[in-house]
Amino acid sequence: MKPAVLTGEHFINGDVACAEGAIAAGCRFFGGYPITPATEVAEHISERLPDVGGTFIQMEDEIAAMTSILGAAWTGIKTMTATSGPGFSLMMETVGLAVVTETPCVVVNVQRAGPSTGLPTQGAQADMMQVRWGSHGDYEIIAIAPSSPQEMFDLTIIAFNLSEKYRTPVFIMSDEIVGHMSEKVVIPDARKIKTVSRPKPTGRKDKFRLYKPGPDGVAPMPSIGEGYNVHVTGLTHDEKGYPVMSVDTQKEMIARLLGKIRNNLDDIIMTQEYMLEDADIVIVSYGVSARTAYTAVEEARNMGIKAGLLRLITVWPFPEQKIRELAKRVKGFVTVEINMGQICREVQRCAGIPTYLAGHAGGAIIPPDDVLNILKERF
Amino acid sequence: MTENPQNVHPLEDLVRMDRIPHIWCPGCGTGSVFASCLTAMKQTGIPYNQFAMVSGIGCSGRGAGYINIDSFHTTHGRAIPFATGIKMASPDLNVIVFSGDGDLFAIGGNHFIHAARRNMDITVICVNNLTYGMTGGQVAATTPHLAKSSTTTVGNPETPFSLPFLAYASGATYIARWTMLHARDLADSIEEALVHKGFSFIEVLSPCPVNFGRRNKEKPLDTLKKYYENTIVRNGANPAELDIDYKKGVILGKFADIDKPTHDEKYKKMYWPDEK
Ligand code: SF4
Numbered sequence: 001m002k003p004a005v006l007t008g009e010h011f012i013n014g015d016v017a018c019a020e021g022a023i024a025a026g027c028r029f030f031g032g033y034p035i036t037p038a039t040e041v042a043e044h045i046s047e048r049l050p051d052v053g054g055t056f057i058q059m060e061d062e063i064a065a066m067t068s069i070l071g072a073a074w075t076g077i078k079t080m081t082a083t084s085g086p087g088f089s090l091m092m093e094t095v096g097l098a099v100v101t102e103t104p105c106v107v108v109n110v111q112r113a114g115p116s117t118g119l120p121t122q123g124a125q126a127d128m129m130q131v132r133w134g135s136h137g138d139y140e141i142i143a144i145a146p147s148s149p150q151e152m153f154d155l156t157i158i159a160f161n162l163s164e165k166y167r168t169p170v171f172i173m174s175d176e177i178v179g180h181m182s183e184k185v186v187i188p189d190a191r192k193i194k195t196v197s198r199p200k201p202t203g204r205k206d207k208f209r210l211y212k213p214g215p216d217g218v219a220p221m222p223s224i225g226e227g228y229n230v231h232v233t234g235l236t237h238d239e240k241g242y243p244v245m246s247v248d249t250q251k252e253m254i255a256r257l258l259g260k261i262r263n264n265l266d267d268i269i270m271t272q273e274y275m276l277e278d279a280d281i282v283i284v285s286y287g288v289s290a291r292t293a294y295t296a297v298e299e300a301r302n303m304g305i306k307a308g309l310l311r312l313i314t315v316w317p318f319p320e321q322k323i324r325e326l327a328k329r330v331k332g333f334v335t336v337e338i339n340m341g342q343i344c345r346e347v348q349r350c351a352g353i354p355t356y357l358a359g360h361a362g363g364a365i366i367p368p369d370d371v372l373n374i375l376k377e378r379f
Numbered sequence: 380m381t382e383n384p385q386n387v388h389p390l391e392d393l394v395r396m397d398r399i400p401h402i403w404c405p406g407c408g409t410g411s412v413f414a415s416c417l418t419a420m421k422q423t424g425i426p427y428n429q430f431a432m433v434s435g436i437g438c439s440g441r442g443a444g445y446i447n448i449d450s451f452h453t454t455h456g457r458a459i460p461f462a463t464g465i466k467m468a469s470p471d472l473n474v475i476v477f478s479g480d481g482d483l484f485a486i487g488g489n490h491f492i493h494a495a496r497r498n499m500d501i502t503v504i505c506v507n508n509l510t511y512g513m514t515g516g517q518v519a520a521t522t523p524h525l526a527k528s529s530t531t532t533v534g535n536p537e538t539p540f541s542l543p544f545l546a547y548a549s550g551a552t553y554i555a556r557w558t559m560l561h562a563r564d565l566a567d568s569i570e571e572a573l574v575h576k577g578f579s580f581i582e583v584l585s586p587c588p589v590n591f592g593r594r595n596k597e598k599p600l601d602t603l604k605k606y607y608e609n610t611i612v613r614n615g616a617n618p619a620e621l622d623i624d625y626k627k628g629v630i631l632g633k634f635a636d637i638d639k640p641t642h643d644e645k646y647k648k649m650y651w652p653d654e655k
Contacts, residue, residue, distance in 0.1 A: 029468045031460075050650035055467045060493040064460035067453065071433070071464025074451070075472070079464070097454050224449040224465060225472060227428045231395070231444060233452035242398060243444060243452075 004052045005190035014152040014178040015040035015082075017185045018108055019048060021156030022080050024187065026195050027106070028054035029079040031068030033061055033087055036120045037176040038110035041082035062087035066094040070103045074232065076223030078160055078197075082108035084176075085118060088127055089134070095169060096135035097234045099257065102167040102211070102219065104198055106159045109171060110179035113338075113362030123176030124362030125287055126339035131171050132316050138254050140261035142268055143171040143316040145287035149183045155313070161196035162268060166260055167218050173315060175338065177288045177365060201228065210241035211253075217260035261317055270313035271322060275301065279308025281379055282326050284347050285336035286312040289366055293336040296358075296371035305375050315343065323350040334358055334374050336366050354378065393417045393427065395447045402441055406592075406599040408559035408585030409439045412506050415562050415583075416477060417446065419569030425473060432475045433462040435482035438513045438587075439506035442477040456487030459494045462501045470500070470643035473573055480507040480521040484540055488520070495549035495578045500641040502572045502579040505542060506559075508587035516590030523623065527594045539623070542582045543634050547618035552577035554635040556621065558584040558606035561631065568633065577641045584629070605629075 005024045012020070019041050022030070030049060032042035046056040054077075059065040062083050069079035083091060088109050098105055109131065113124035131143045142162050146155045156172060163170040201208055201220040210230050211219045222228035235243035236250045261268065275297055276282065285293035290311045300307035310326065312319060323333075332354035335344040344357040356378055358371040388394075394417070403409050420430060427448050434443035436455035443450040453461045462474045476483075483491055483505050494501065510528055511517040518528040518535050521542065525534040546554045553575040557565040565583060572579035586592060586602040609625040614632040623629050640648075647654065 029464065031464060031467075055646060055650075057463065057467055059460060059463070060489050063457065064463070064490055064493070067457040067460035068464035068467065070453075071451070071461035071466075072468035073464075074449075075465055075469040077468050079468075093454055094457065097457075224431050224469065225428050229428075229447050229449060231450050231452070233444065234454055235452065242395075 002048070002051045003190070005193060006187050007189050008187060010185045010187065011182055012149060012185050013040065013180055013182045014146070014149040014174060015110060015180070016044045017149040017152040018082070018156050018172065018174070019044040020187065021153040022106065022160070023048050023052055024153070024190070024193055025157040025160035026078045026197070027080045027160065028052065028077040029069065029072040030056050031059050031065040031072070031079070031081050032056070033059055033065045033083065035084045035087045037112055037179050038082045038084045038108060040179070041108055041110070062090040063093060066091040066107070069105045070094065070098055070101070073103045073105050074224050078104070078164065080106040080108065082110065084110050084112045085114045085127055086116070088130065092134040095141070096137060096139070098169040099135070099139045099141065100234055101232050102221070103169070104163040104167050105169050106156065106163055107169055107171050109173055111173065111175040119363045121176065122363040123288065123365070124338045125173070125175055125289060126342065126362055128173065128315060128337070128339065128342040131173055138258065140258050141169055141171060141316060142166070142261065142314065143173050144313060145173045145315050146178055147287055147290045147311070148178060149181060149185050152178060153185050153187065157193060157195065161194070164196045164198040165218065166264070166268070167198060167221055168261065173287065175288050209239045211237065211239045211256070213256060213260070217256060217263055265317055265321070268314060268317060269319050271319055272311040272313060274309040274311070276308035276310060279306050280331045281305065281307045281375060282310050282330050282333050283307055283336060283371065284310050284312065284323070284333055284343065286315050286343065289336045289338060292366045292368050293371065296336070296368040299368060299372055300375050305379070307375060312343070318346055320350045323347055327351040327353050331379055332356070334371060336371055338362050338366060390414060390417045390421070393420065393447050395445055398445055401445055403438060404589045406586065406588040407438070408508065409442070409506050411559040411562060412439070412504070412565070412583045412585055413442050413445065413477070415559070415566040416442070416475070416504060416569055418566040419573060422566065422570045423573050425573070429471070430473045430475060431465055432477055433458045433465070434476070435478040435487060437479040437482045437511070438508070439477060439479040440482055456482055456485070456490065458482065459487060459490040459501070459503065463494055463499055466499055466501055466643065474501040475573070476501060476503040478505065479512070480505055480509070480542070481511045481519045484542065485520045492545070492549040495546055495551040495580070497642045498550060498552055498577045498639055500577055500643060502569070504569065504581050504583065506585045507542065507582050508585050508591060510587055510591040512587045512590050516587070516594060529594070541621050541623070543580070543621045544618045546580040547635060550578070551580045552635060552637040552639050553579035554618070555633040556582040556584070556631050558610060558631065559586070560603055560606040571636070575636065577637070577639055
C-alpha cells in the first residue's frame with residue numbers, strides 16, 4: 001500500500017500525473033471507460049485508489065461513467081472521470097445534470113482531433129467550445145488547461161478545490177500531447193498540498209433548504225445518510241430542491257447558477273503573463289500550445305517584434321476583462337491553439353481589434369514559425 | 380392541536396406531504412406500486428436514512444420526488460449508473476431504483492444488463508405500463524406485438540422484451556414479477572429484494588389507462604380484472620416462459636433468489652484482502 005501523496009521527483013506522463021493529482025486532492029471514486037488518449041488516467045487510478053480506501057469501476061459507456069461519479073459525489077466524496085472527444089460527447093447529457101444539481105466533480109478531457117473518431121492518437125484542442133456549451137441550456141462551468149505533466153498534477157488539485165468550493169463540474173482540458181508526454185513531476189510534501197472540501201450544512205435539519213446559498217452564492221451540500229432527506233432533481237427547482245415548473249423559478253435558478261461563477265471571477269480565473277508589460281502584440285494561448293507561444297515570443301523579441309504572452313490557465317470562465325484591458329493598448333492579438341479558431345473567436349469578440357489565429361485542424365503541435373509568420377505578415 | 384392518529388396515513392412519514400397531490404392520473408397504477416415500495420421499506424425495519432432512492436425520467440420516475448428520504452431524480456435512463464456510483468462509494472446504503480419500463484429497458488437497457496451482470500447490490504423496481512406514459516403513449520420496448528400506440532397507430536410490429544428473462548440472462552440474483560393489484564405479495568417481495576444481497580429486480584405490471592388502455596380498448600377495470608383472473612402465481616417458474624400473454628395466463632412470482640457474492644463484496648475481498 002502506498003500513501004495518498006507520493007512526495008518526491010517522478011518521471012511520468014501527463015495522464016499518470018493527473019491521476020496522482022486526483023488522489024492527492026482527495027479523489028476517492030473514479031468511474032471510467034477506456035478511450036485513447038485518456039486510458040492511462042483510468043489505468044493508473046484503478047491501481048492507486050484501493051491504496052487510499054477509494055474505489056474504481058469501469059462502466060459500460062461514458063454516459064454511465066459520468067453518471068456514476070455524480071451518484072458517488074452525493075455520498076460526500078470527491079470523484080472524477082477521464083475521457084477524450086467521443087466519450088466527452090456522450091458525457092454532455094450528464095454535464096447538465098451535474099451543473100443543475102450542483103454536484104462537484106472533475107472531468108478530464110485528454111483531447112484528440114475530431115470530429116467523430118478523428119485522429120485517436122493525435123492531439124488537438126478542438127473541444128474548447130464543446131466544454132463551454134456542449135450540454136443544452138444556459139450554464140457556466142470551469143475549464144482549466146494544463147501545459148505540462150507537472151501541471152497535470154498541480155492543476156488537477158486546483159480543479160478539485162474549485163469544484164468543491166463552487167459545487168460545479170470542473171474540466172481539465174488537456175490534450176494527447178500533454179497526456180502522453182513524460183517529464184519530471186515534483187510531488188510536494190502532503191502538508192504543503194492545500195485541499196478544499198465542499199461547504200457542509202449546519203443548523204436544524206427540518207429547516208434545511210438544499211439550494212439556499214451562502215454569502216458566496218454557493219449552497220452547503222449534505223451527503224446521503226446524514227438525515228437531511230434531500231431531493232435532488234434535474235428539473236427546474238426551487239431553493240428547497242423541489243421541482244417547480246414556472247418561468248420565475250427557472251429565472252431564479254439560472255441566475256444563481258450563472259452568478260456563483262460570474263460573481264467570483266477573480267477567485268477562479270488564473271492567467272500567466274510573459275513579457276506583456278511593453279508588448280504591442282499579445283499572443284493568447286493555453287495548454288500545450290502555450291509552449292509554442294512561449295518560444296514564439298522569445299524568437300519574436302530576438303527579431304525586434306514586441307510580442308508578449310497571455311497564457312490562459314483557466315479558459316472558462318473566459319478572462320474577458322483582461323482581454324478588453326489589453327485591447328486598449330496593443331495593436332492586436334494572435335491566438336495559438338490546435339483548432340480552427342475556437343478561442344480566437346472569443347478573443348475577437350472581446351478585443352474588437354485585429355486578432356489572428358495560429359492554428360490548424362489537429363494532429364500535431366503548432367510550430368513557432370506559424371506564429372512568427374503571422375507576426376511578420378500581419379503587423 | 381395534535382392530529383388524530385387515525386387520520387394519519389401509515390406511510391405518511393415516508394412521503395413528502397408538502398408535494399402532494401402527486402402528478403399521477405386517476406386510475407394509474409404507479410401510486411399503488413409506490414405504496415407497496417414504502418410498505419416494504421417499513422417492513423425491513425431498516426432506518427430510513429440508510430436508504431436512497433434513484434429514479435430516471437417518466438411517470439414512475441417521479442417516485443423519487445415524493446419519498447421523504449434522500450432521493451434523486453436523474454436523467455432519462457441513467458438511474459442505474461447513478462445508483463451504482465452511490466453503492467460503490469457507500470456500500471452500506473440500501474439503494475432503490477424506482478423507474479419505468481421505457482427508462483430502464485430502452486434508453487437505459489445497457490445499464491440494466493451491466494449492473495445485473497456485476498451483481499451490484501441494488502434493488503430495481505420497474506413499473507411496467509407497456510408504454511411511454513408521460514410523453515403521451517408511444518410504443519415501448521415492452522409494448523405487446525400488435526398493440527396500438529401513438530407511434531404505431533395500426534399496431535406494434537415489434538416483439539417486446541420479457542423483462543424477468545432478460546434480468547435472468549444478465550445475472551440478476553433476485554427476480555420477481557407481480558402486478559400492482561397484488562399489493563401485499565408485491566410489498567413482501569420488495570422487502571425480500573431489499574434485504575437480498577445482490578442485484579434484485581422486480582417487474583410490476585401496472586395500468587396506464589390514459590395512454591395505453593384508451594388506445595387499446597381496455598378500461599381501467601378490465602386491466603385489473605386481467606391482473607386478477609388471467610395471472611398464475613408460479614414461484615420458481617422457468618424464466619424462459621415468462622412472456623406476457625394473458626390468453627395463456629401471465630406468470631407471477633419469484634423466479635430467482637440466488638446467493639452469490641455481490642460486486643462490493645468481491646471488490647473488497649480482492650482489493651483489500653487484509654480487511655475483514
Ligand atoms: S400517463 Fe399513464 S402511467 Fe403516466 S400517470 Fe397517467 S396513467 Fe399513469
